[in-house]
Amino acid sequence: MLxxxxxxxxxxxxxxxxxxxxxxxxADVVVIGSGYTGLSAARxxxxxxxxxxxxxxxxxxxxxxxxxxxxxxxxxxxGPSALIEKVGLTRAKELYAAxxxxxxxxxxxxxxxxxxxxxxxxxHLEAAWKGSHFQHYxxxxxxxxREFNHQVKLIDRQDQPSELGSQRYxxxxxxxxxxxxxxxxxxxxxxxxxxxxxxLLFENTxxxxxxxxxxxxxxxxxxxxxxxxxxLVATNGYTDEAAREIGQRVFPLGSYMIATEPLPADLAxxxxxxxxxxxxxKQYLYYFRLSSDNRMLFGGRADYQSPTAESTRQxxxxxxxxxxxxxxxxxxxxxxxxxxxxxxxxRDFFPRMGQHDGIYYALGYAGHGVAMAxxxxxxxxxxxxxxxxxxxxxxxxxxxxxxxxxxxxxxxGALYYKLLDVFS
Ligand SMILES: Cc1cc2nc3c(=O)[nH]c(=O)nc-3n(C[C@H](O)[C@H](O)[C@H](O)COP(=O)(O)OP(=O)(O)OC[C@H]3O[C@@H](n4cnc5c(N)ncnc54)[C@H](O)[C@@H]3O)c2cc1C
Numbered sequence: 001m002l003x004x005x006x007x008x009x010x011x012x013x014x015x016x017x018x019x020x021x022x023x024x025x026x027a028d029v030v031v032i033g034s035g036y037t038g039l040s041a042a043r044x045x046x047x048x049x050x051x052x053x054x055x056x057x058x059x060x061x062x063x064x065x066x067x068x069x070x071x072x073x074x075x076x077x078x079g080p081s082a083l084i085e086k087v088g089l090t091r092a093k094e095l096y097a098a099x100x101x102x103x104x105x106x107x108x109x110x111x112x113x114x115x116x117x118x119x120x121x122x123x124h125l126e127a128a129w130k131g132s133h134f135q136h137y138x139x140x141x142x143x144x145x146r147e148f149n150h151q152v153k154l155i156d157r158q159d160q161p162s163e164l165g166s167q168r169y170x171x172x173x174x175x176x177x178x179x180x181x182x183x184x185x186x187x188x189x190x191x192x193x194x195x196x197x198x199x200l201l202f203e204n205t206x207x208x209x210x211x212x213x214x215x216x217x218x219x220x221x222x223x224x225x226x227x228x229x230x231x232l233v234a235t236n237g238y239t240d241e242a243a244r245e246i247g248q249r250v251f252p253l254g255s256y257m258i259a260t261e262p263l264p265a266d267l268a269x270x271x272x273x274x275x276x277x278x279x280x281x282k283q284y285l286y287y288f289r290l291s292s293d294n295r296m297l298f299g300g301r302a303d304y305q306s307p308t309a310e311s312t313r314q315x316x317x318x319x320x321x322x323x324x325x326x327x328x329x330x331x332x333x334x335x336x337x338x339x340x341x342x343x344x345x346x347r348d349f350f351p352r353m354g355q356h357d358g359i360y361y362a363l364g365y366a367g368h369g370v371a372m373a374x375x376x377x378x379x380x381x382x383x384x385x386x387x388x389x390x391x392x393x394x395x396x397x398x399x400x401x402x403x404x405x406x407x408x409x410x411x412x413g414a415l416y417y418k419l420l421d422v423f424s
Contacts, residue, residue, distance in 0.1 A: 004312060006067045007259035007297065007337040008184035015060060015188050018195045019202050023224045027053040027200075029384060030219045030228040032207045032242065035065035036369065037362050038234030039190040040109070040377030041384075046197035048385045053226060054199055055219070057206030061187030063238045067341035068370060069257065069287050069299050070186075071277040072106060072179035073124055074150070075099050077349040077366040079136075080143040086348065089147060095350070096148045098392035099368075102375035103177065109374065110181075115189030117181045118292055124178035125278040127169040133281040134171035141173065150177075164278065165271040168326045180277045180289060183370065190374075207242045210359060217359070230384055233361040234377065236369070237342030246356055248400040250364050252342040254307040256315035257299035258323070259291065259337040260330060268294040271327055286322055296330060298323040301367075307340030315340065343367040352398050353380050353391050360384060 003010070029045055031038045034056035045052040056062065076083060076099050084092040110119050128134035137154055144150045153174040155163050163172055195201050202223070209220040210231055219226045233243040237252035263271075272278065272290050279287040288298040298319055307315075316338035324331050346352055346364040353362040353376045360383070362376040382389030 002313075002316065002335060003337045004309060004339065005337065006184065006257070006339040006341075007291065007295065008066055008070075008182060010337070011291075011293075012066070012182065012184035012188055015191060018060070018191060019200075021200070023202060023205065023221065023226060024053060024200065025224070025227060027051050027226055027228045029053070029230045029232060030055060030207070030217070030226055031199075031232045031234055032210075032219070033063070033234035033236065033238070034060045034191065034201065034203070035063045035234065035236060036187065036190065036373035037236065037377040038232065039187070039194045040374045041232055041234060041362070041381040042194040042199035042201070043190065043197050044378050044381035045384065046194060046199040048381070048387065050385060052199045053228070054194065054201045055205045055207050055221060056201070056203045059203045060191040060201060061184060064236060064341045064343060064369065065187040065373070066184035067257070067339055068183045069277065069289065069297065070181045070183045070370065071124060071279070071287060071289065072103055072119070072181060072371050073099075073277075073368055074103055074175055074177050075368070077368050080140050080148060084143070084147065093148060095392055096150070098375070098390070099372065100150070100177070101390070102371035103179065105375045105378060106371045107179065109378075110186070110189075113189065113193045115186060115193070117183075117186035117189050119179060119181040119186075120275070121176070122178065122180040123174060123176040123274065123276045125163055125276050126173040126175075127164060127166070127278055127280040128171045129169065129281045131170045136281075137171065137173040163273060163276070165273070165329075166326045169280065174276070178277060180275070181370070182292070186370075209242055212358070231359050232380060232384065233359055234363070236363045236365065236373070237344035239344070239363070243359070243361075246359070246361050246363070249352070249398050250344050250346050251401060252344055253301060254311065254315075254340055255299060255301050255343050255367060256307065256312060256319060256340045257297060257338070258316050258319045258335045260296045260298075260333045261336050263294045263296060263330075263333065265294060267329060268296075271296065271329070286326065288323070288326070295336070296323065296327065296333075307342070312338055312340040343369070346398070347401055348396065350393055350396055351376060352393050352396065354394065354398065356398070
């Protein structure tokens with residue numbers, strides 16, 4: 001029987017009750033959203049002695065942070081050459097360095113707080129869908145070494161079985177610096193750290209309106225209104241009317257995942273021998289990995305609309321077909337979980353962090369947010385306290401998206417990317 005919840009929710013311990021008091025009338029900072037961005041920010045704010053309240057409209061970590069692939073990736077959405085093309089070499093170096101800083105920040109945080117989230121420095125594989133994509137990897141390897149001082153390995157198709165038990169791909173790029181974790185355990189661990197540091201966390205408490213009241217803000221919830229000196233919007237792909245102005249500058253995309261039943265250990269070891277996390281070179285990419293109990297977790301952007309129960313079921317079928325193309329051995333293996341979540345993209349697919357009309361925000365990770373959301377959450381918290389911090393995405397324009405009238409244009413986006421996969 002297919003379970004329509006994330007596999008991660010079933011395998012993460014239940015949180016202790018963190019909301020032990022009623023909503024306060026005042027706070028120094030209200031953080032809206034309890035994913036990695038909001039919780040990482042709340043932890044730093046609380047550690048710096050700031051009186052911080054986190055509001056979550058569902059349960060702690062409910063959004064993308066407890067549903068993702070758990071791939072802790074170096075780099076950004078754009079590969080190294082595209083990055084240079086888009087922002088120039090100097091800026092590209094800064095942005096790439098920020099991605100490496102983000103994985104180190106996450107790794108240090110997990111070690112410092114002793115968060116049990118199955119983190120390993122597994123490394124990641126990029127798998128070439130076409131021969132031409134592998135040639136591009138050769139170029140990317142040179143660019144990474146020359147411009148970003150970052151070393152990766154290439155594995156050609158013949159040697160591929162040492163890293164990936166699939167005939168579908170045309171060679172691999174191996175980056176040893178990436179990692180893997182259990183996303184829901186990590187989100188829940190962060191919630192415990194933020195709470196333990198002194199942040200007050202409230203779930204099932206949506207912010208429904210943010211109003212300016214002189215130099216302060218009134219954050220309205222069904223449980224009462226909080227007056228705060230500052231507000232941080234950390235709602236990423238779930239941004240709603242409460243933060244409308246910021247929501248007009250980003251848009252959500254559905255990403256979908258399935259998990260098989262546990263595989264025999266020898267089969268798991270044949271498919272992904274070093275238990276690295278993997279994504280491929282398609283525009284409509286597949287990403288996959290093994291869980292600690294040897295399930296194949298297989299994801300993709302199988303649908304370009306905000307997920308529904310029906311689209312999640314349909315996408316599970318599409319993903320299953322994709323998985324069997326990649327790993328024919330899994331043809332008869334039952335799927336036990338299917339789920340979906342929202343990623344958040346900006347116009348140029350770079351994250352954003354800053355202030356709009358006085359309200360702070362950090363979001364738009366374009367499916368690369370496990371490390372970056374953690375990092376930018378920490379950085380924006382430092383900025384809010386006047387402490388030293390880094391904003392690698394400053395100065396990038398953050399205008400409302402043109403022609404963004406809701407969902408109608410997304411099917412055209414989907415078609416565009418599917419065609420790229422056929423013709424590129
Ligand atoms: C299926 C999937 C797979 C992914 N795989 C990877 C991966 O392998 N590697 C990677 O790096 N990234 C991945 N990502 C992206 C990554 O998960 C996100 O970038 C990251 O979790 C974003 O964290 P966040 O805290 O900014 O947002 P979220 O975790 O989405 O949290 C936002 C929260 O805000 C809450 N909220 C919204 N509005 C309000 C309101 N008005 N009041 C109160 N609360 C509100 C929501 O309920 C939600 O819990 C994936 C995403 C998805 C969906």
